[in-house]
Amino acid sequence: MTEVRRVISIVVENESSVLSRISGLFSGRGYNIETLTVAPIPGSKRSRVTIETRGDERTIVQITKQLNKLIPVYEVIEHSEMVEKEMVLVKFPLTESLADIEVLCEAYNGTIVNVGLDMCIGMVADEPSRVKHFIEAVGRYNPIEIVRGGVVAIER
Amino acid sequence: MNMNGAQMVCEALVAEGVKTVFGYPGGAIMNVYDAIYKQDGFEHILNRHEQASVHAADGYARANGEVGVAMVTSGPGFTNAVTGLATAYMDSIPLVVISGQVPQFLLGTDGFQEIDAVGISRPCTKHNYLVRSIDDLPRILKEAFHIARTGRPGPVLVDIPKDITAEMGDFVYPDEVDIPSYLTVPKAKEEDVSAAVEAILKAKKPLLYLGGGVILSNASDSIRELAALSQIPTVETLMALGAMGAKNPLRLGMLGMHGNYASNMAMSETDLIISLGARFDDRVTGKLSEFGKYAKIVHVDIDPANIGKLVNVDYPIVGDVKEVVEMMISGLTGKVDPEQYTDWREILARYDALYPQSFEDSDEVIKPQWVIERLGELVGEQAIITSDVGQHQMWAAQHFPFDRPRQWINSGGLGTMGFGLPAGIGAKKAFPDKTVINVTGDGSILMNMQELITASEYKIPVINVILNNHFLGMVRQWQTFFYEGRYAETDLTFQPNYKALAESCHGIGYDVTTKEEFDAALKDAIEKDKVAFINIQVARFEDVLPMVPANGALNNMMLPKIANPDKGEK
Ligand SMILES: Cc1ncc(C[n+]2csc(CCOP(=O)(O)OP(=O)(O)O)c2C)c(N)n1
Numbered sequence: 001m002t003e004v005r006r007v008i009s010i011v012v013e014n015e016s017s018v019l020s021r022i023s024g025l026f027s028g029r030g031y032n033i034e035t036l037t038v039a040p041i042p043g044s045k046r047s048r049v050t051i052e053t054r055g056d057e058r059t060i061v062q063i064t065k066q067l068n069k070l071i072p073v074y075e076v077i078e079h080s081e082m083v084e085k086e087m088v089l090v091k092f093p094l095t096e097s098l099a100d101i102e103v104l105c106e107a108y109n110g111t112i113v114n115v116g117l118d119m120c121i122g123m124v125a126d127e128p129s130r131v132k133h134f135i136e137a138v139g140r141y142n143p144i145e146i147v148r149g150g151v152v153a154i155e156r
Numbered sequence: 157m158n159m160n161g162a163q164m165v166c167e168a169l170v171a172e173g174v175k176t177v178f179g180y181p182g183g184a185i186m187n188v189y190d191a192i193y194k195q196d197g198f199e200h201i202l203n204r205h206e207q208a209s210v211h212a213a214d215g216y217a218r219a220n221g222e223v224g225v226a227m228v229t230s231g232p233g234f235t236n237a238v239t240g241l242a243t244a245y246m247d248s249i250p251l252v253v254i255s256g257q258v259p260q261f262l263l264g265t266d267g268f269q270e271i272d273a274v275g276i277s278r279p280c281t282k283h284n285y286l287v288r289s290i291d292d293l294p295r296i297l298k299e300a301f302h303i304a305r306t307g308r309p310g311p312v313l314v315d316i317p318k319d320i321t322a323e324m325g326d327f328v329y330p331d332e333v334d335i336p337s338y339l340t341v342p343k344a345k346e347e348d349v350s351a352a353v354e355a356i357l358k359a360k361k362p363l364l365y366l367g368g369g370v371i372l373s374n375a376s377d378s379i380r381e382l383a384a385l386s387q388i389p390t391v392e393t394l395m396a397l398g399a400m401g402a403k404n405p406l407r408l409g410m411l412g413m414h415g416n417y418a419s420n421m422a423m424s425e426t427d428l429i430i431s432l433g434a435r436f437d438d439r440v441t442g443k444l445s446e447f448g449k450y451a452k453i454v455h456v457d458i459d460p461a462n463i464g465k466l467v468n469v470d471y472p473i474v475g476d477v478k479e480v481v482e483m484m485i486s487g488l489t490g491k492v493d494p495e496q497y498t499d500w501r502e503i504l505a506r507y508d509a510l511y512p513q514s515f516e517d518s519d520e521v522i523k524p525q526w527v528i529e530r531l532g533e534l535v536g537e538q539a540i541i542t543s544d545v546g547q548h549q550m551w552a553a554q555h556f557p558f559d560r561p562r563q564w565i566n567s568g569g570l571g572t573m574g575f576g577l578p579a580g581i582g583a584k585k586a587f588p589d590k591t592v593i594n595v596t597g598d599g600s601i602l603m604n605m606q607e608l609i610t611a612s613e614y615k616i617p618v619i620n621v622i623l624n625n626h627f628l629g630m631v632r633q634w635q636t637f638f639y640e641g642r643y644a645e646t647d648l649t650f651q652p653n654y655k656a657l658a659e660s661c662h663g664i665g666y667d668v669t670t671k672e673e674f675d676a677a678l679k680d681a682i683e684k685d686k687v688a689f690i691n692i693q694v695a696r697f698e699d700v701l702p703m704v705p706a707n708g709a710l711n712n713m714m715l716p717k718i719a720n721p722d723k724g725e726k
Contacts, residue, residue: 013337017274017286028279058464065461071283071303074337 001056005034007082007153008064010049013072014040021070022049031055031063035086035150046074052128052151081156087125087149088135094118096141104141108134119144157328161290161321162191165254168297170197171329174225176216176585177201178209182229183269184256187321201585201614204606206233208578210240210311211604214249215582218565219540221374223250223304224582230256231269234315235276239572241311242280246569247395248372250309252300257286259319273315282310287317290325295333302333307341308459309372341458344475344483352430352454352471353487359428361500362388363451365411368395368568369433369458375478376561379432380404382481387494388430389504391419393440394553396433397564402557408504409513412440413704414550417511417713420704422504423448424711430454433477436466437569438707446709456480511702511715513554522671524548524623524694528555530671531593531621534678539591540565540583542618544576544600547629550700552595574603580618581611591619591682598624598648601689608661611687619681619688622654625696633699637714654691663687 012018019038026033034052041048053063060078067076092101094117101122102112108131110124124134128151135146159167165188169177178201181189192200203209206228213224224244228237234255244251258267274286283303285296293316300312356362370379376399383390383406390400391411400407411419423429429451434440441447444466454471455463463472473480515525528551531541541556542565543549549566558564565583567575576594584592594601601622611618625632628646635643655665664686666677674692681688702713 017278020275021278024278062461062465068339069459069461071335071338 001058003054003056004060005052005054006060006078007084007151008051008053008067009077009082009153009155010051010067010073011041011075011077012047012049013074014045014047015072018047018070018072019049021072022051022067025066025070026051026053026063029062029066031059035148037150037152050150050152077155082153083156084128084151084153085125086128086131086151087123088131089113089147090122090135090138090143091145092120092122092138092141092143094120101141104134104137110134157326158324159327160187160191160324161293161316162187164293164325164327165297165316165321166191166195166197167327168294168329169225170195172223172301174198174223177225177227178203178212178216178582179227180204180206180209180229180233182233182256184230184258184318185227185233185254185321186256187318188227188254188256188316201581201610203578203581203610205604206236207239207574208581208604208607208610210237210251210253211243211572211575211578212582212585213251213253214240214244215542215565215579216586217244217249217251217582218579219562219583219586221562223252223301225252225254227254228256229269230258230273231271234271234273238276238280241277241313243567243570243572243575244311245280245282247368247567248309249311250304251311252304253311253313255313255315256321257315257317260288260317261319263317273313277313280311281313282308284313284315286315287320290320290323293320293325294327294329298330299333299335303335303338307339341476342474344456344473344480346483348471348473349480349483350487352473353484353491355428355452355454355471356386356388356430356484356488357491360497361426362428362430362497363422363426364388364390365423365429365431365434366390366392366396366399367432367434368393369477370396370399371561373433373458373477374561375433375481376400378478378481378485382485382488385485385494386488386492387497387501389422389497389501391415391422393434393437393568394566395568397553398558398561401559403559408508410553411710413442413706414554414700414702415704415710416508416513416554417702417715418504418508420702420710420713421507424709425503426451428452428454430456432456432481433458435462441466442704442708442710446711514716516716518695521695522669522674522692524551524625524698525555526671527621527623527674527692527694528552528595530674531595531678532557534675535591535593535682537563539563539593540580540587542566542576542580542583542592542594544594544596545571545573545630546597546600547625547633547698547700548595548597548600548623550630551623554700573600576600577604577607577611577618577620581607581616584616584618594618594620596620596622597629598622598626598651598654599628602652605657608658608663608687612662617685617687619678619690622689622691623694624654624691625694625698626651627696630700636697636699637703637705654689658687658689661687663689665689666691668692
């Protein structure tokens with residue numbers, strides 16, 4: 001069966017062990033986690049965990065069913081109708097052209113967020129596939145460090 | 157009422173109707189033991205190993221369907237209990253296991269006997285808790301019992317730091333649980349069941365495939381009714397034995413790796429698998445692509461994750477097996493014609509006649525299968541049979557005439573050697589008037605044989621029938637078949653004195669080399685009502701047959717030599 005990429009959004013009880021229950025489920029059953037983000041849902045006692053994963057159709061279905069079985073999990077949202085964003089921070093040496101870097105960041109809806117004595121930091125938040133392209137594109141500016149955030153998603 | 161956490165534990169157990177707790181004390185759980193000392197709401201059985209405590213609670217739960225309870229201390233007490241948790245988890249057995257933990261100020265400091273119990277047990281419990289406040293304790297205990305017994309049952313661990321069992325608090329045991337994120341089982345959808353009923357009516361060769369869920373949901377009577385109404389033949393997994401009753405003409409028997417010929421052929425040729433509380437385990441299906449190749453599949457399971465996990469399902473039904481079967485019965489009543497499947501039943505009867513579940517008996521040496529069949533004749537319906545893991549387990553499954561659900565108690569999913577004796581202790585606690593026999597091997601019995609002393613002390617006379625082949629027989633069988641007879645570390649020729657072992661723990665031992673001696677030993681053991689070892693020298697190289705090699709197609713069985721070829725033809 002062919003592998004598909006999926007973003008799964010999980011609404012959970014805010015408790016310390018819930019993340020290990022989720023990540024343990026993935027590692028124990030051999031599912032992939034490509035990215036994972038977690039943060040409290042404002043104004044509630046719940047958190048949202050967003051996981052980007054890959055697997056064949058049967059595996060994806062199993063993942064959602066197994067997640068649903070975890071006691072502190074309220075809801076598992078898994079479908080293609082999601083607006084997805086991912087963020088990335090890139091540190092460049094100032095030996096590179098600041099102007100070029102700025103243009104590049106802006107092309108990906110980003111900007112330069114910090115400039116120091118010998119480096120600058122660019123930030124981009126965009127669709128995961130575009131973030132991937134951005135990271136490819138910055139390669140020629142000798143980035144010192146690249147930090148990616150995980151995918152966050154919300155239903156349309 | 158104001159009381160400390162330890163007392164709360166005892167009060168909660170009483171409120172849950174717990175009569176027996178199996179356990180073993182130690183530093184972190186001592187507060188609770190002090191409270192146990194002062195109460196008389198339940199009995200505590202001191203096993204001699206925490207693994208055995210959990211297996212005993214498990215055997216108790218399997219025998220009577222209630223939640224089994226075990227109690228252990230932190231660190232090694234807990235880690236010893238893990239095999240018990242995993243065993244219960246794999247077979248969906250409702251347990252609440254309470255473990256002590258180091259006091260909270262030591263948590264995370266690698267304190268003496270500190271181990272991350274919640275972390276270790278996460279993959280082998282249905283749920284687990286580390287209690288962080290005395291205020292949460294009553295609610296957590298209530299939830300633990302609720303989660304253990306509802307939906308797809310399973311073991312729940314409650315890990316309680318020592319300071320919490322000492323702390324005073326107000327005890328109000330909740331009447332109800334409120335876990336909004338916990339999915340209780342929805343009632344099966346009417347239209348799903350009707351679709352399945354239509355499929356049954358259209359099928360020419362339907363087959364009821366019964367799994368452990370049938371036992372767990374107490375659906376046996378309903379399923380017998382469904383089978384009788386429709387005259388659809390049945391096969392049972394290792395975990396469902398007893399569901400139909402050995403004498404039922406619609407029972408073909410056990411299917412799978414060591415299933416009988418007719419059952420495996422039925423599964424290979426059916427056009428409609430009606431799976432009730434079974435989960436398509438690899439020991440049952442063999443090669444998946446060949447499994448039920450010509451069949452559409454109705455899959456009834458309480459756990460949606462079981463449906464479609466391994467095979468594509470045409471008629472998925474999420475729900476309690478008993479409920480769904482009853483819906484099927486009303487759907488089929490007046491519509492199904494029992495004559496409809498007569499041809500199919502005749503084909504299967506021919507298969508059964510061709511290769512019945514049989515073995516070649518001997519006058520020189522006791523055949524292990526003979527022991528089981530004889531046991532069936534001598535103790536029969538009233539007994540509870542537990543077992544360990546290996547050839548003896550399979551022979552017991554194949555040859556004992558199980559008549560009712562919960563009569564057969566074994567570790568199917570995890571396959572835990574050392575399960576039988578402590579599980580037998582639990583079963584006997586649940587049903588003191590029934591004869592409890594542990595069918596075991598000379599390998600398995602040495603794992604948890606310390607329970608001889610527990611059984612003696614508390615007068616829980618489990619009779620251990622040791623099919624002694626001086627081998628780790630099941631592994632030896634695989635070595636014979638698949639490793640050209642290289643018997644790596646499976647020869648148990650160097651033996652303990654089993655009779656003396658039993659006697660040293662105030663039980664009785666018997667060395668048996670003839671059939672007459674077996675009859676006499678069993679009779680005597682039952683009469684004397686003491687824990688017993690009946691050590692039987694059986695044929696060393698006997699193999700469990702039929703056998704479907706791992707991942708082979710079910711209809712490709714290694715069969716015993718003695719077929720009835722003349723009976724196969726009409
Ligand atoms: C705890 C544990 N360790 C190892 C195994 C692997 N195993 C399965 S059957 C078996 C042999 C059992 O030997 P015995 O109890 O003498 O029974 P027999 O097969 O000879 O009837 C072994 C080692 C297991 N199932 N459980």
